[in-house]
Amino acid sequence: MYLTNILTDPERLDRWMTIAQSSLLPLVKGALSYTIPLTLLSFSFGLMIAILTALARISPVKPLQIVARIYVSIIRGTPLLVQLFIIFYGLPSIGITIDSFPAAVIAFSLNVGAYASEIIRAAILSTPKGQWEAAYSMGMSYPQALRRIILPQAARVSIPPLSNSFISLVKDTSLASLILVTEMFRVAQQIAATNYEFLLLYAQAGAIYWVICFCLSLVQGRVERRLDRYVAK
Template structure:
């Protein structure tokens, strides 16, 4: 009914079109300068953390396994929003103040690291033990076997779920608006606060998120097809 009334009201429709046009560039700037960099930086750091955590989980060193397990349990067992609030709003109470963007990077990286570590750990464990034994039989050490034999195969197995994690991270970056990062959704909130067209601005931001994620899904599909052809050979 609300949209129908707008369609029947030429002045309101014209106002919507004007606001949508004027807000498009600020929203795109928010995506370009904050949403996309935040996603790329956080995922890269998180992937590094994930590999180290996965290796710790499968190692024979009990303290490392325990630390990695506790880290994964805490991150996976608490909401991402709570983690961001602790880093940005909670740490200043003990004298540790972090700017919004670095705080968001830390929060998202730790979150990605915990979830992606389980993906990587499962991928490593999916490699047949015969691969390890073959590597040892030709004189490779554990690090050499891991680097040259196991990880390349595990990476092909883990790429599809890691791609899904990357796409999810694009959407999760909207939570950074709550710790004052001027990413795309924060820009939408700021603009909507001046003209009170919350439905229009939030829908416009959602459409941009969808376009970004749809493009990434197409890239993911092409990568998976290439991997399938590689495995088939």
């Protein structure tokens, strides 16, 4: 009914078109200035955390295993929104104040690190034991075997699920608007607060998220096809 009234009302439809055109550039700017950099930084740091956590999980050193398991359990067992609020709103109560953008990077990195660590750990464990034995027979140490033999093979296995995690992270960055990061969804909220066209602005932001994720899905498909050809050879 709401959309029907708009489509049958030339003045209201013209207003929608004007708002959509004027808000497109600020939304795209929010995506380029905050959403995409936030995604790239968080995923990069999260991937480093994930590799270290995965190696700790398979380490023969029990204390490292325990610490890694506790970290993964806490992050996977609590909502991302709660983690964001604890870092940005909770830590100042104990004297630790972090600006909104770094707080978002920390929260997203820790979240990505926990989930991606399980992907990487599974990929490492899926490597045949014969690969380890072959590396040791060549005189390689454990770190050398990991770096030269195991991790390159695990990377090919883990790239598809890690790509899915990256695409999901793009959408999850919208939660950063709740801790005052002026990423794309926050920009949509600010514009909608001035003209009260919440449906239009939120739908427009959603469309931009979809375009970004669609392009990333195309890239993911090409990478996976190249990996398949490489493995087939």
